[in-house]
Amino acid sequence: MMAEFINDNFLLENKYAEELYHTYSKNQPIIDYHNHLSPQRIADDTVFNNITSAWINGDHYKWRAMRTIGINEMFITGDASDKDKFLKWAKTVPYTIRNPLYHWTHLELARYFGIYDLLNEKSAEKIWEQTQEKLNTKGYSCRGLLKKINAEFICTTQDPTDKLEHHQKLANSDFEVKVSTAFRPDKAILILNKDFNKYIDTLGQVAGISIERYSDLCDALKNRMEYFNKKGCRISDHGLDQIFFEDYTENEVSSIFEKKRENIEISKEEALKFQCAILIFLCESYHEYGWVQQFHLGALRNNNKRMHRILGPDTGWDSIGDFPQAKKLSAFLNTLDIKDKLAKTIIYNLNPADNEVMASMIGNFNDGSIKGKVQFGSGWWFLDQKDGMIKQLNALSNMGLISCFIGMLTDSRSFMSFPRHEYFRRLLCNLLGDEMQRGELPMDINWIGKIVSDISYYNAKEYFNI
Known part of the structure; x- marks a missing residue:
């Protein structure tokens, strides 16, 4: 293993x-x-609907990487669904090796969600569900995330x-x-x-x-x-x-x-x-x-x-x-x-x-x-x-x-x-x-x-x- x-x-x-x-x-x-x-x-102690709203929306570091490998803007700042945006980010992550995004991505998944799997197209569905389950529990609001860290x-x-x-x-x-x-x-x-x-x-x-x-x-x-x-x-x-x-x-x-x-x-x-x-x-x-x-x-x-x-x-x-x-x-x-x-x-x-x-x-x-x-x-x-x-x-x-x-x-x-x-x-x-x-x-x-x-x-x- x-x-x-x-x-x-x-x-x-x-x-x-x-x-x-x-x-x-x-x-x-x-x-x-x-x-x-x-x-x-x-x-307001905002609660995020999903990992995209908490993690991808507004993050121009991620956006630049997605554009670089040819992801259409619809899946970055456009009107694609939050899940589809996450799946496109998951597709991008393996190609970010040696960019700090690769380290940050996996540190953030580990520290906030206890997820140690590598994020990629194969693991994306599972990680979407795991983060969704966590985000629906107490402690994952904006204040909760700050206390957690x-x-x-x-x-x-x-x-x-x-x-x-x-x-x-x-x-x-x-x-x-x-x-x-x-x-x-x-x-x-x-x-x-x-x-x-x-x-x-x-x-x-x-x-x-x-x-x-x-x-x-x-x-x-x-x-x-x-x-x-x-x-x-x-x-x-x-x-x-x-x-x-x-x-x-x-x-x-x-x-x-x-x-x-x-x-x-x-x-x-x-x-x-x-x-x-x-x-x-x-x-x-x-x-x-x-x-x-x-x-x-x-x-x-x-x-x-x-x-x-x-x-x-x-x-x-x-x-x-x-x-x-x-x-x-x-x-x-x-x-x-x-x-x-x-x-x-x-x-x-x-x-x-x-x-x-x-x-x-x-x-x-x-x-x-x-x-x-x-x-x-x-x-x-x-x-x-x-x-x-x-x-x-x-x-x-x-x-x-x-x-x-x-x-x-x-x-x-x-x-x-x-x-x-x-x-x-x-x-x-x-x-x-x-x-x-x-x-x-x-x-x-x-x-x-x-x-x-x-x-x-x-x-x-x-x-x-x-």
């Missing part, structure tokens, strides 16, 4: 790796400080216009998992977007401020930050091509914003000045509130214009960009640091060529005031796979202190994505265990184990004051 693919020592290659994982990492709670889960689904804290990502009513409902409930949010105001920054003025109107309505001048925009954003802060928000997030930094004056920025509000075309140079000014204003405000700020840099989004027009954003048409990062990121962080207004900061890159840039950049602004104040974020999106995570860990180790690292996050819309934390922890333990076996680290299992526990859980708990 073939041994189970997902077993106790999956990805753990020696006795040191096994002990590090099973003793010091495996049972640590999960702090998922950045994801895109639906707070409404958590608040030992989540302690999760942080969704909301626009400043969000009323946070679902987070408030959760705060007033007896749900054991703490659910907070990050403040993501990118729509108020990206002034060249065609819907920018429409968004500013909406922001003004929510804040109760008529936004005509740049100062009004700052007031409205500050109003929403205050609202989010009162609701327990302590984290911000930005998803940008690159950090904006241009010299500007307040008069210039005010004039640029007023031109935009009057629907007068502005230049790219004017846009950069505005974007730099508003981002610096936001980051100074984050420092004032004591928040953590996150920057996800380097995605080239919506490449396929035809499919973006048909399906919209976040449907699988994004890729890695090759934007220059170092010079403007340095100038931006330096501008905040000079004023002593640099908040705790996490920087993520999507281009692996920038690993060493980011790993060395954080050391410029770790000033001894806070442990790991400026962090090189974990492998993200196209880099949250085995090779990407190991390269991030190696770059951070070589140029910074891995011992201060705050670990993994899911960045996911799926309630079944949390075994990515386990995946990361196994890779971390194997990396350190391998170096112990080769004599590159001391045979001090208690000390190396403490480092593993810190990266898995305690560093994030301290960093986010959970």
